[in-house]
Amino acid sequence: MALVGLFSAKDDEFEGKLDLLASLVEARGGQVVGRHVQRRGVSSGGADKMGDPLSRRTLLSPGRAREVAEACRQRGVGAVVFAHPLTDHQRAVLRDMFGCPVLSGEDLR
Template identity: 50%
Template sequence: MQQSRRRDRRPARRSGPVVARHQDPAPAVAVDGADVVIVGYFSGKQKDFAALMDAAAEEMTRRGARVVGRVVQRRGVSAGGARKMALPYSSRTLLSYGKVREAVVLLERTNADAVISLAPLTRRQRRVLTGMFGRPVASLADVLAGD
């Protein structure tokens, strides 16, 4: 009779030096003279999202950028979305894939240089969205900190 094989649950040993992971600062996106698209992610309970988008557009204009488009992702408008309001649609992109496609079409149509997100983004989200959009992506907080 053959014994069943059980997986060894001990952590695997790595050969070679261990490289420590550290947080890379967000890449600087030059907005002066750039055409940008602003992307906002808001809960359904937040009624003043248009004012927040306007304030972000005004700040980008003050910094020398030209806002050529806006994309708004609302969460919690439906009953099913209200239960999941604190969670992003996708941990990779923060947005639903439909909104990502909508943003890509807008970027192609306006020939924008960069995308500015009102929501803070992780390093992975910036990398994934940059690859999907084909343009640099930064959060508004990163742009404001870049002064």
């Protein structure tokens, strides 16, 4: 499985949040083979865009979504787990992009 999280540049605890998500995956017999993080507001250009809405379709930038999709294909990932809640529409769009089921951390609790 691959983990995906969208975090503010001000969030210093994002790695710990991904570690917790990884422990939920492993407690259910899954193996984490990749972690993908989208940081928002890291660069000066990104900080200017902090107020802009996120992609309602993917929660990720187009480039990061392509990066995750390619990594999923290369590693034969069986599922992707997002650190954030997802709508049914987002799950469907991401499933089509990534080529595997897409869950949120809430699904593992």
